[in-house]
Amino acid sequence: MTTLFKPIKPKKISEEIVQQIKALISKGQLKPGERVPSERDLATMLGVSRPSVREAIMVLDAMGLVESRQGGGTYVRSLTEHSIADPLTGMVTNNPQLLYDLSEVRIGLESWSAYLAAQNATDEELAELEQLLEKMRRLAPTGGWPAEVDTQFHYAITSASHNTIQVHVLNTIHSLFKATIEVALFEFYRREGYAQLLLEQHEAIFSAISARNPELARQKMIEHLSIVKQKMSEFLVKPTNS
Amino acid sequence: MTTLFKPIKPKKISEEIVQQIKALISKGQLKPGERVPSERDLATMLGVSRPSVREAIMVLDAMGLVESRQGGGTYVRSLTEHSIADPLTGMVTNNPQLLYDLSEVRIGLESWSAYLAAQNATDEELAELEQLLEKMRRLAPTGGWPAEVDTQFHYAITSASHNTIQVHVLNTIHSLFKATIEVALFEFYRREGYAQLLLEQHEAIFSAISARNPELARQKMIEHLSIVKQKMSEFLVKPTNS
DNA sequence: TGTTAAAAACTGGTCATACCAATGCAATCA
DNA sequence: TGATTGCATTGGTATGACCAGTTTTTAACA
Numbered sequence: 001m002t003t004l005f006k007p008i009k010p011k012k013i014s015e016e017i018v019q020q021i022k023a024l025i026s027k028g029q030l031k032p033g034e035r036v037p038s039e040r041d042l043a044t045m046l047g048v049s050r051p052s053v054r055e056a057i058m059v060l061d062a063m064g065l066v067e068s069r070q071g072g073g074t075y076v077r078s079l080t081e082h083s084i085a086d087p088l089t090g091m092v093t094n095n096p097q098l099l100y101d102l103s104e105v106r107i108g109l110e111s112w113s114a115y116l117a118a119q120n121a122t123d124e125e126l127a128e129l130e131q132l133l134e135k136m137r138r139l140a141p142t143g144g145w146p147a148e149v150d151t152q153f154h155y156a157i158t159s160a161s162h163n164t165i166q167v168h169v170l171n172t173i174h175s176l177f178k179a180t181i182e183v184a185l186f187e188f189y190r191r192e193g194y195a196q197l198l199l200e201q202h203e204a205i206f207s208a209i210s211a212r213n214p215e216l217a218r219q220k221m222i223e224h225l226s227i228v229k230q231k232m233s234e235f236l237v238k239p240t241n242s
Numbered sequence: 243m244t245t246l247f248k249p250i251k252p253k254k255i256s257e258e259i260v261q262q263i264k265a266l267i268s269k270g271q272l273k274p275g276e277r278v279p280s281e282r283d284l285a286t287m288l289g290v291s292r293p294s295v296r297e298a299i300m301v302l303d304a305m306g307l308v309e310s311r312q313g314g315g316t317y318v319r320s321l322t323e324h325s326i327a328d329p330l331t332g333m334v335t336n337n338p339q340l341l342y343d344l345s346e347v348r349i350g351l352e353s354w355s356a357y358l359a360a361q362n363a364t365d366e367e368l369a370e371l372e373q374l375l376e377k378m379r380r381l382a383p384t385g386g387w388p389a390e391v392d393t394q395f396h397y398a399i400t401s402a403s404h405n406t407i408q409v410h411v412l413n414t415i416h417s418l419f420k421a422t423i424e425v426a427l428f429e430f431y432r433r434e435g436y437a438q439l440l441l442e443q444h445e446a447i448f449s450a451i452s453a454r455n456p457e458l459a460r461q462k463m464i465e466h467l468s469i470v471k472q473k474m475s476e477f478l479v480k481p482t483n484s
Numbered sequence: 485t486g487t488t489a490a491a492a493a494c495t496g497g498t499c500a501t502a503c504c505a506a507t508g509c510a511a512t513c514a
Numbered sequence: 515t516g517a518t519t520g521c522a523t524t525g526g527t528a529t530g531a532c533c534a535g536t537t538t539t540t541a542a543c544a
Contacts, residue, residue, distance in 0.1 A: 010312070010506090012526070014300055026337045038495055049528040051293055054496085056254055058297040059304040063329040070252070071535035072495045079330045083414045088407065101407040108354030108408070109347040114347070166350070169411070252535095256496065288522055291499040296525085312525045315509030 013048050017056035020046075025065060026077060028164040032171040036066060036074040078175065079168040085176055092176060102176060103229040107222055109170050110154060114217040116161035118209045127159040129206050132156060136199055144195040153202060157209070157221075198224075255290050259298035267307060268319055274320035278308060281316075329351050331421045345474050349467040352396060356459040357455060358403035362449045368400040371448050374398060378441055384439040397446060399451070399463075427473060440466075 024030040036042070057074060057138045060066045064082050068074040078085070092098045117125075132153045132203065139145040151174075158170045201224040208217035266272040278284070281299065284294045300306045300314060310316040334340045342435075359367075375396045382386040400412045433439065443466040450459035 010526095014526095015304075018304070022333060026279045026333055026340055040495080051296070052527065054293075055297055055300040057496090059301055060306065062260070062301040063256075065329060068496060069493080071537075072534085073495060079333070080414065083328065083330065083410055088410060091406075103409060104405055105354075108351065108357070112347075112354070113352030115350070130306075138313060146533095154535080156248070163343045163346055165342060165347045168346060169351075169415075173411075186318045252497095282524080293500090296497065299525090310525060311507075312505065313523075315507085315524060385506090 007158060011051040012055075014055035014059065015052060017042075017046065018059050021060060022058065024064065025079070026164060027156040028162070028167060029063070029160065030076050032076050032078040032168050034076050036076060040075065040202075055172060057072060067237065078172040079165075080172045081175070084169070085172045088176060091180060092180060099180060100229065102173065103232050105224070105230065106170075106173055106177070107225045109166070109173060110158070110225055111218040111221040113154075113158040113161045113166060116166065117157045117213040118212055118214040118217040120162040120210055121160035124209055129153065129156050129160070130233070132207055136202060140195045140199045144198075150198075159204070160209070173215060182223070189214055194227075197227075198199055250396075251263045254297075255294045256297035256301065259284075259288065259290070259295060260301050263298065263302060264307065272318050274318050276318050278304070278316040278318065286312070304443065311478065313403055327421070331418060334418060335422050337338060341422060342474055344422075345413065345467070345471045347463055348412075348415055348419065348475065351408070352400070352467055353460040353463040355400040355403045355408060355412060356447060356451060356463040358408065359452055360402040360406060360456040360459040363402035363451055366377065367398065368452055371398050371451070375444060380446060382437045382441045386440075387433070392440075399447070402451070430473065436469075439469075443469075461481040 004053075021030065021036070024242050030036065036057075037045065039050050039053045042053045046053070057066060057068060061068055065079070066074050066078060067077050088098075092102065121129075132149060135149055136145050139149075148154070154174075158167055177240070203218040203222065205217060205224060247482075263272070263278070272278065278299075281295045281442065282290050284295045288295070297308060299308065303310055306319060307318050308316050334344060363371075376390060377391060378387050378395070381391075398417075400409055403409070431437070443462065445463040447459060447466060450462050
């Protein structure tokens with residue numbers, strides 16, 4: 001009743017661009033960490049000038065939705081980064097005990113991703129998972145695969161949940177891991193010859209998702225990530241030997 | 243205190259200008275309704291180009307601190323008339339699909355809380371849950387209980403997970419919920435006489451946690467919160483899971 | 485042949501300039 | 515005196531250019 005009339009305000013071009021990019025992020029068509037087309041490309045795509053695009057990007061930057069690095073490009077940030085990660089990132093580095101909690105939260109979130117993925121994954125997404133799995137099958141006999149392949153596999157599962165918030169929250173949690181010891185932990189697996197076990201677990205997870213079995217997918221993901229939590233405990237007991 | 247090193251990021255000129263104008267406004271040297279010097283004047287004053295000034299003004303405009311009218315000039319807005327919230331909050335409120343996603347993520351997190359609580363809850367924490375439950379039993383016949391009691395119950399469960407990160411993450415998600423429509427949704431339950439059903443679900447959750455049965459606690463929490471998601475779907479258009 | 489170093493191709497950051505459109509003010513005219 | 519016209523001001527947009535980092539490609543080297 002009070003808002004029957006919409007304010008008459010000629011919308012600026014840059015505001016329109018802000019709206020469009022925000023919508024793309026909401027819909028998940030622009031995922032966290034993904035790259036936004038260059039200012040020049042966006043300008044030609046939208047049929048506007050570069051300053052207009054720039055003004056939009058500056059606004060999105062100020063809102064914390066994107067991040068620009070000179071020469072590097074513009075990237076989508078996690079929506080939950082400043083509300084979840086910022087207060088935590090300092091705490092985690094000062095208190096390694098929290099890494100255990102963090103890995104536990106990750107189990108909860110990723111198992112939920114697997115659950116949702118088993119419900120919502122498209123055939124294309126299943127094919128992508130299969131492809132990543134195939135790559136791991138090939139590299140397993142050599143002792144393991146690069147950490148980035150592992151990351152891609154887990155990310156693809158979360159992406160298949162078709163839930164924008166889930167993707168952003170998990171991306172935030174994952175960045176906290178990356179900021180600390182994830183890579184070191186992964187290298188640890190390689191040296192200890194865990195490749196075959198990890199591969200089998202990945203196969204089990206993928207198989208459950210393909211079979212559209214949410215509960216099983218969740219269970220297999222919990223088993224898989226519990227290893228991480230376990231190894232984390234061993235790390236936390238021993239002091240760093242660097 | 244927690245951050246020993248400052249972030250290494252070259253500040254852009256426009257950001258510097260935003261900071262300056264923001265400071266002038268908060269110091270009261272630029273009062274609401276007052277006019278900001280023209281873009282061209284500001285440019286010469288600060289010794290920068292007009293586009294840089296424009297980018298700054300656009301950011302301040304998006305933040306709701308100033309308002310520009312073509313040909314009219316730029317004016318400082320009164321701080322109270324349009325308080326600015328977290329951009330994520332705005333996106334969620336304007337995006338039904340995100341709201342649905344949010345409730346789904348909440349199910350995943352809270353069911354995990356219930357799972358962990360069933361493993362880690364102390365007797366004191368179980369007693370606290372019992373106490374909250376007793377309060378709900380008393381108030382159920384009157385049609386329901388205050389929303390805050392419900393919040394306390396769920397918070398107590400997450401707290402019993404004994405996981406600092408889990409508490410923080412769920413707090414963030416929950417505040418997002420509260421900032422949007424949780425209260426309205428809860429009032430909806432009261433009017434529709436859901437009190438008895440919700441009470442029974444709470445009893446089931448508590449009972450599973452007391453019995454140290456993580457899987458059952460998780461299952462009961464999922465059932466419980468799925469009602470929220472379901473009601474949400476009725477509020478909105480059926481999600482399409484693009 | 486494999487590694488490394490130079491260079492070329494982006495990409496964001498900044499600037500200068502020009503023109504359009506809306507506004508506000510003031511001189512002008514009825 | 516009051517309404518109107520006209521001009522200067524201001525924000526909105528567009529081009530084009532150059533600088534400064536980054537990334538990728540290429541080419542030289544060991």
